[in-house]
Amino acid sequence: MPSQEQEIVLKGGNENVVVQVGETVxxxxxxxxxxxxxxxxxxxxxxxxxxxRVLGFDAQGREVLxxxxxxxxxxxxxxxxxxxxxxxxxxxxLRRYHEAASIQPGWGDLPWRYRDPDPARWEVICHxxxxxxxxxxxxxxxxxxxxxxxxxxxxxxxxxxxAAYRLAPLGSDANCIGFGFREPPDRARRLARFCDAYGLxxxxxxxxxxxxxxxxxxxxILARAAAGDSGVATHLAEDHVGSYNADLARIRANEAALExxxx
Numbered sequence: 001m002p003s004q005e006q007e008i009v010l011k012g013g014n015e016n017v018v019v020q021v022g023e024t025v026x027x028x029x030x031x032x033x034x035x036x037x038x039x040x041x042x043x044x045x046x047x048x049x050x051x052x053r054v055l056g057f058d059a060q061g062r063e064v065l066x067x068x069x070x071x072x073x074x075x076x077x078x079x080x081x082x083x084x085x086x087x088x089x090x091x092x093x094l095r096r097y098h099e100a101a102s103i104q105p106g107w108g109d110l111p112w113r114y115r116d117p118d119p120a121r122w123e124v125i126c127h128x129x130x131x132x133x134x135x136x137x138x139x140x141x142x143x144x145x146x147x148x149x150x151x152x153x154x155x156x157x158x159x160x161x162x163a164a165y166r167l168a169p170l171g172s173d174a175n176c177i178g179f180g181f182r183e184p185p186d187r188a189r190r191l192a193r194f195c196d197a198y199g200l201x202x203x204x205x206x207x208x209x210x211x212x213x214x215x216x217x218x219x220x221i222l223a224r225a226a227a228g229d230s231g232v233a234t235h236l237a238e239d240h241v242g243s244y245n246a247d248l249a250r251i252r253a254n255e256a257a258l259e260x261x262x263x
Contacts, residue, residue, distance in 0.1 A: 011074050016149070024055060026062040033063055035110035036148045039101065039125050040065075048100040050093055050136075050145045068144035073132025076180030080140025081132060087190060089141045090167050091197035094130055097145060098156050101125040112152030122153040130159055131166035132179075161209035164194050165247075170210060170258070172246035187254075188261035195262050203262045207255055211248060218244040 007019040007026070019026050043051040052065040073081050080086060101124045108119065114128050127134075128150040136144030168190040169176060176184040195203055218241050224232045235241075251258065 011072065020067060021058075023067050025052065025065045025067050026058055026060075027065065029057070029061060029063055030113070030149065032111050032113040032149065035107075035112045036151055037063070038104075038107065038110060039148060039151055042102075042104065043097075043100050046100045048096060050097070050143060051148075052144070052146060068136045068146065070136040070138040070143050072146070073135050073137055075133070075178060077132055078137075078140065078180070081137055082180060082185075083140055084190070084193060086137070086140045086142070087167055087194055088197040090130075090135060090163065091194045093135075093142045093145060094127075094159060094163055095198050097127065098124050098159070101127075103153055108153060114150045114152035114154070116152075116154035116158070119153070121155045123156050124153070124159075125151055126154040126156070126159045127151055128154070128158065128162070130163035157205060157209050158213070160195075160198060160200060161206050162213045164191055164206065165210045165214065168194055170247065170251055171243075172250045175243055175247060188258050191258060192261045206262065207251065207258055211251060214244050214248055214251075218248075 005021045007021050010018045010020055010025070016028050037054050040051055040054050044053050050068075052068060055064040055066060058064050071078070103122055103125055107125070108115075108122070112125075114126070116122060127145065127148060129147060130145070134145065134147045135142050136146060164170065168185075168187050169179060170187055170191065171179070173184045176187075195206070200206075221232050221235045221241055225236055
């Protein structure tokens with residue numbers, strides 16, 4: 001791989017410097033990289049077309065993945081990324097991912113960054129961060145799912161609830177506007193549409209799981225900041241803690257209506 005190729009730093013990557021080199025993506029290697037590569041190779045073998053392919057490592061020791069052409073859903077989103085058609089396409093993609101991300105023998109011993117503490121709850125290898133900023137779009141429709149750093153064994157609802165939170169979205173009015181919506185959308189209707197498109201039959205516990213996920217993200221930032229972890233500097237500067245608290249308040253205040261829309 002020629003060292004003289006131009007490196008283009010990609011947007012996003014709060015904790016990693018990710019660059020494009022030609023038609024490839026170069027990312028730092030972490031202790032969980034071998035587990036992620038096992039997953040990506042399985043997705044390729046099964047024919048899940050929306051995940052990047054593993055090409056190996058470059059001279060700097062970075063992992064080399066294929067580049068998925070399109071536009072990543074960084075905020076504010078484009079109007080096409082906020083349509084109902086886009087929401088449905090993302091739900092379909094998540095369902096296909098779960099069908100392909102079965103847990104193979106011995107994978108419980110791999111160094112996943114995330115794993116549900118109760119193996120009895122393991123259903124698939126969750127992506128764990130299905131959100132616009134990890135989705136590649138073309139003409140507003142999802143064509144790629146990227147950044148598997150926090151993938152690991154867990155229940156499907158771990159992914160579904162978080163994706164619904166990010167894609168419906170279920171956040172505060174101010175955050176919805178910040179995501180790109182001209183005005184807050186009908187979140188209950190979009191939540192129901194997402195669940196229908198995924199084909200989720202048992203919807204009990206979805207909002208509880210969404211709240212658990214948001215609280216976990218908020219508390220992780222606070223714990224890491226207290227420990228002096230510089231990796232959360234961007235999260236603190238952008239007040240992600242306050243943002244998560246506002247989203248939690250909005251969900252709790254409207255929990256009955258949201259539940260009624262999906263049950």
